[in-house]
Every structure is written in structure tokens, then in C-alpha cells.
Amino acid sequence: MIRYLIKNNFKIMMRSGVNILLYIVCPVLVSAVLISAFSSLMENYKPDEDFMAEFGAIETNFADSINEDQAKDNDQTNGMTNSFNIAAINIEHPYFVPAIDSTDYYGIIEVVYFGWCAIVCISGLLSSEKKNRINDKLYVSNLSVTQIYLARLIPLSITCALGVSIAAVIGMVFMGVHWGNLLLSAIVVILMIFAASAFEMMLYEITNSMLVTIIVSFAIVWIWGFFGGSFETYMFSPHSMTLKNIDPVYHGNRALVELSCMGHSDYVLSSVIYSVIMIVVCSLIAIFAGNVRRRKGA
Amino acid sequence: MNGEDVMDTILKTIDLTKKYDGRTVVDNLNIEIKKGEIFGLLGPNGAGKSTTMNMICNIVKPDYGTVEFMGKDFRKNKKELSKRLGYIPQNLAIHGSLKAWENVELFTSLYGIKGEELKDRIDESLEYVGLSERRNDYAKNFSGGMKRRLNIACAIGHHPDLLIFDEPTVGIDPQSRNFILDKIKESNKNGTTVIYTSHYMEEVEAICSRIAIMDNGRVIASGTSEELKKLVVDDVESITLEEVFLTITGKKLRDY
Ligand SMILES: Nc1ncnc2c1ncn2[C@@H]1O[C@H](COP(=O)(O)OP(=O)(O)OP(=O)(O)O)[C@@H](O)[C@H]1O
Numbered sequence: 188m189i190r191y192l193i194k195n196n197f198k199i200m201m202r203s204g205v206n207i208l209l210y211i212v213c214p215v216l217v218s219a220v221l222i223s224a225f226s227s228l229m230e231n232y233k234p235d236e237d238f239m240a241e242f243g244a245i246e247t248n249f250a251d252s253i254n255e256d257q258a259k260d261n262d263q264t265n266g267m268t269n270s271f272n273i274a275a276i277n278i279e280h281p282y283f284v285p286a287i288d289s290t291d292y293y294g295i296i297e298v299v300y301f302g303w304c305a306i307v308c309i310s311g312l313l314s315s316e317k318k319n320r321i322n323d324k325l326y327v328s329n330l331s332v333t334q335i336y337l338a339r340l341i342p343l344s345i346t347c348a349l350g351v352s353i354a355a356v357i358g359m360v361f362m363g364v365h366w367g368n369l370l371l372s373a374i375v376v377i378l379m380i381f382a383a384s385a386f387e388m389m390l391y392e393i394t395n396s397m398l399v400t401i402i403v404s405f406a407i408v409w410i411w412g413f414f415g416g417s418f419e420t421y422m423f424s425p426h427s428m429t430l431k432n433i434d435p436v437y438h439g440n441r442a443l444v445e446l447s448c449m450g451h452s453d454y455v456l457s458s459v460i461y462s463v464i465m466i467v468v469c470s471l472i473a474i475f476a477g478n479v480r481r482r483k484g485a
Numbered sequence: 486m487n488g489e490d491v492m493d494t495i496l497k498t499i500d501l502t503k504k505y506d507g508r509t510v511v512d513n514l515n516i517e518i519k520k521g522e523i524f525g526l527l528g529p530n531g532a533g534k535s536t537t538m539n540m541i542c543n544i545v546k547p548d549y550g551t552v553e554f555m556g557k558d559f560r561k562n563k564k565e566l567s568k569r570l571g572y573i574p575q576n577l578a579i580h581g582s583l584k585a586w587e588n589v590e591l592f593t594s595l596y597g598i599k600g601e602e603l604k605d606r607i608d609e610s611l612e613y614v615g616l617s618e619r620r621n622d623y624a625k626n627f628s629g630g631m632k633r634r635l636n637i638a639c640a641i642g643h644h645p646d647l648l649i650f651d652e653p654t655v656g657i658d659p660q661s662r663n664f665i666l667d668k669i670k671e672s673n674k675n676g677t678t679v680i681y682t683s684h685y686m687e688e689v690e691a692i693c694s695r696i697a698i699m700d701n702g703r704v705i706a707s708g709t710s711e712e713l714k715k716l717v718v719d720d721v722e723s724i725t726l727e728e729v730f731l732t733i734t735g736k737k738l739r740d741y
């Protein structure tokens with residue numbers, strides 16, 4: 188019977204002004220800065236028409252010079268014909284670069300990046316719970332640690348998904364960001380938001396400290412974003428493929444960018460699987476940690 | 486008779502013990518609360534009153550001992566028995582960013598009450614503490630006395646048989662205090678058993694049928710207020726409960 192608890196926790200989160208900052212102000216500001224900073228750079232990788240015409244002929248020639256990491260980055264287009272828009276091929280960077288401009292790239296990536304900072308949305312609720320010792324009363328009514336966890340995770344995920352959706356719509360309407368395949372993008376984004384929520388709730392259950400959770404979450408998300416293309420486009424970043432492959436942000440970013448410019452991506456599946464695994468594993472750890480603490484206390 | 490005894494006793498602690506960092510905070514505590522009474526638990530700061538209440542309510546796990554509620558081991562029958570207990574904690578367990586009625590809804594719904602019935606219980610609880618008119622105000626905008634009353638409303642919606650009040654009148658004006666005391670007496674008349682902890686002697690004397698004085702985790706005296714006074718002097722009219730309390734617990738300050 189946690190329906191009403193979920194509802195009221197949701198209200199508390201929606202009433203906190205931090206959401207507007209996190210989902211509207213931050214992504215708009217950061218993407219605006221990055222779009223303008225990178226627009227000229229990304230302009231360089233716009234298709235060269237003469238080159239595109241000759242693409243078929245030279246394809247085999249430059250294939251040998253591709254280094255291994257780059258090849259992996261490119262694996263899904265290797266061997267494909269130009270049935271879709273293989274646009275941004277350039278002799279100096281002879282590997283696949285999706286034809287995406289900086290507006291679409293950063294318009295999408297920054298909205299998602301701030302979605303990864305989900306924990307901020309629930310910080311008000313968690314500190315109110317702690318300060319007012321709400322959990323004690325939940326225990327008196329015999330709620331289990333799992334129920335309490337779900338009553339936080341579910342509204343948190345919904346709040347974040349809503350926030351990200353609003354931010355995405357703002358980007359589409361006012362900045363002209365194209366998401367490509369909206370349905371698949373929504374699935375990728377929403378699952379990623381749920382994974383972020385579960386991951387950060389797990390950190391909170393383990394540390395039992397809002398401050399530590401926020402610092403650790405932001406640090407990890409920043410590292411993931413750094414290697415996953417949230418600041419510098421993943422196509423041109425020099426980081427190793429291994430690092431990128433273990434990075435959930437990279438999988439999501441790449442799926443969304445490719446969905447935007449090509450309408451499909453092999454990374455959709457890997458991103459979805461990654462998110463589902465994170466949701467399950469993090470929730471189990473969070474509930475375990477919560478139970479350990481509860482058993483120590485009561 | 487034994488069977489009658491069990492019926493008569495609503496709650497019983499058996500050798501309840503809790504240690505924090507090696508210091509015994511509640512020490513082999515045995516108290517028995519009869520059905521239909523208002524039982525007062527008095528004690529100086531740090532005596533272990535709240536810790537005892539927290540153990541009774543399954544918030545804190547005792548190091549040793551059991552709590553029998555309705556004749557059954559409470560910890561082993563939480564699912565069934567939790568519904569019959571209402572707990573008003575010493576702190577204000579309410580969310581400031583929820584409206585008064587939303588706070589009551591949150592806590593009342595935890596006991597499986599829903600839909601129309603839940604709405605009725607919310608109205609009834611707010612009415613009971615005199616907050617019906619302020620039901621749509623955020624709790625953070627309430628005065629201290631209103632928050633205290635809301636704290637109570639959040640614990641009564643499921644119609645418990647036993648209500649535990651942990652210092653419900655700290656930091657509020659005489660009007661609110663009298664209101665709360667009257668309400669406690671009213672609930673009791675309607676059949677609810679009450680455990681009331683406080684260090685305000687007059688309150689306890691005014692409403693409690695039986696009193697236990699607790700110090701350093703132990704009950705050092707118990708009985709009606711008359712019986713407690715008789716422990717100190719023969720002429721019960723010549724002494725207040727406060728003097729009894731100070732005589733029994735000593736005048737040393739409690740700085741731990
Ligand atoms: N979680 C805890 N960890 C360590 N010590 C604790 C904890 N809870 C209570 N104590 C200690 O146990 C003792 C009893 O505290 P308790 O809150 O039960 O007293 P009390 O009788 O309710 O006092 P008051 O009248 O101030 O509310 C105090 O010395 C307190 O410092």
C-alpha cells in the first residue's frame with residue numbers, strides 16, 4: 188500500500204525548484220556554450236560533395252589506415268553501403284563520423300547528461316526525511332526497506348523523465364534539435380534516467396549522506412560524461428574504446444546521436460541492456476544496504 | 486485469573502535493554518500497561534524514555550528483552566499488530582513541503598486505508614486536532630503548536646488501540662498544550678489506551694492514571710500520583726509531584 192506514499196513523495200520532488208535548474212537552465216546554458224564552441228569544428232566534418240561521389244572508390248584504400256579503436260567506433264558502418272547518410276567522411280579522419288551538427292549533438296547530449304544528475308531532484312525529499320525522521324514512522328507502520336526504496340525510486344524516475352522530456356521539447360522547439368527516431372530515443376533516455384536514479388539511490392543507501400552521494404555521483408557522472416562524449420564529441424575524442432565500452436553514458440550518447448542522424452543504431456540495444464542491468468543490480472545492492480542499516484538500528 | 490490478566494494488559498516490556506556505545510541506556514525495563522489507562526512515563530533528560538518508546542514501536546532493536554503487545558511478541562507479529570499502534574514521536578515527523586492534509590494522507594495510507602475511507606479519515610484526523618481550516622496550508626508555514634497538532638493527526642487516522650505520545654507538548658503555548666491534553670483525555674474516554682512521556686509534572690498528574698518515574702534507564706518508582714507522593718511524605722497534600730520527582734531522581738543535572 189505505498190501508492191499514496193509514492194504520490195506524496197512525487198509531490199515533494201515536483202515542488203522543489205531544483206528541477207527547473209537541473210532540467211531547463213543547466214542543459215540550455217551548457218549546450219548553448221558547447222554548441223557555439225564546437226560548431227566551427229564540427230562544421231569541418233560536413234560532407235564534401237566531390238569526396239562523397241568518390242567515396243565508393245576510395246573506401247578500401249583508407250580502410251587499412253584505420254587504427255583499431257577507430258575501427259571499433261566505426262564498426263557498424265564498415266561494410267555498409269551508403270544507403271544511409273554517411274556524410275562526414277574526411278580524408279584526415281578516415282573513419283565514420285555521423286553527419287550531426289553541433290546543435291543536434293549537444294542539444295541531445297546535454298539534456299541527457301543533466302538527466303544523469305537525477306539525485307539532485309530527490310535531495311529535498313531525502314533531507315526532509317532525515318531531518319524529520321520520517322523513516323522511523325514508516326518503520327512503525329511496518330513498511331519494509333524495499334517498499335521505502337521503491338517509494339523513492341519510482342517518483343524520482345518519473346520526475347527525472349518528465350524533466351528530461353520538458354528539456355528535450357524546449358530544445359526541439361527553441362533550438363531546433365532533431366532527435367531522429369523519437370520512440371527509440373525515448374526508450375533509451377527513459378531507461379537511462381531510471382538507471383541513473385537507481386545508481387544514485389544506491390550510493391545514498393550505502394553512504395547514508397546526501398552530501399557524499401551528490402559529490403560521488405557528480406564525480407562519476409562527470410567521468411562517464413568525459414569519456415562518453417558529453418563535453419567533447421565521442422567521435423573525435425582520443426580515449427580508448429575499452430573505456431568507452433564500459434561507460435553507460437557513451438552507449439546512451441552514441442545510440443541517441445546515431446538515432447538522430449541515421450534513424451537507427453546498434454547502440455540502442457547495448458544501451459538498453461546496460462540500463463536494465465544497472466537498474467536491477469543497483470536496486471538489489473541498495474535494498475541490501477538499506478536492510479543492513481535497518482537491522483543494525485532496529 | 487491468568488487469562489483475564491492477559492486481556493487486561495495491553496502492553497508489557499520484559500527485561501528490555503538497550504546499550505549505546507557500551508553505555509546502558511535502558512536497563513532491564515519491565516513495565517506493564519493496562520487496557521484503557523493513561524500511563525505516564527516521567528524522567529529527566531536522557532533517562533531513556535524515547536529509547537524505550539522506540540523499542541516498543543520497533544524503530545530500535547533491543548539488545549535484550551521483548552515487548553508483548555496484545556498478548557503476543559510484537560517483533561514476531563509486526564504485520565498483524567503494527568496497525569493497532571499509533572506513535573507520536575518527540576520530533577515533528579512531517580514534511581514541510583506537503584500540505585496538512587497530504588501529510589495526514591501519507592501516514593494514514595501506510596495502514597492500508599484508501600479511497601473514500603482514507604478521505605474520511607483525513608477529515609476526521611484534521612478535525613480532531615483542530616486543523617480542518619488549515620488543511621490546504623503547507624506544514625512549513627505552521628506555528629510550533631500547529632505542527633505538534635499535525636504530528637498527532639498523522640498518527641491517529643488508522644484508529645489505533647494504543648497511542649504512544651513522546652513529549653507531545655514541548656515548546657508550545659498553554660492553549661495548544663491544553664488542547665492536546667484534552668484531546669488525549671477524549672481519546673482515552675473513547676477506549677484508546679495511552680502511553681504519555683513527559684517531564685512536565687502537572688501534565689502527567691492531570692491526565693495519567695498511573696505513573697512510572699524513570700532514571701538512568703530504570704524505573705525507580707511507579708504508581709498513582711498519590712502513591713508516589715506517599716513514598717516521600719505521609720501528607721500527600723503538602724507535596725507536589727515535582728518535589729517527589731526531584732527527591733527521587735536527585736537534583737544533579739543530566740549532562741549526557
Ligand atoms: N542513537 C543513539 N546513539 C547513541 N546514543 C543515543 C542514541 N539515542 C539515544 N542515545 C542516548 O541514550 C540516552 C537516552 O536517550 P533518550 O532519548 O531515550 O532519553 P529521553 O529520556 O527521551 O530524554 P529526553 O527527555 O531528553 O527526550 C541519552 O543519553 C542519549 O544520548
Ligand SMILES: [Mg+2]
Binds near residue numbers: 535536651652
Ligand atoms: Mg525523549
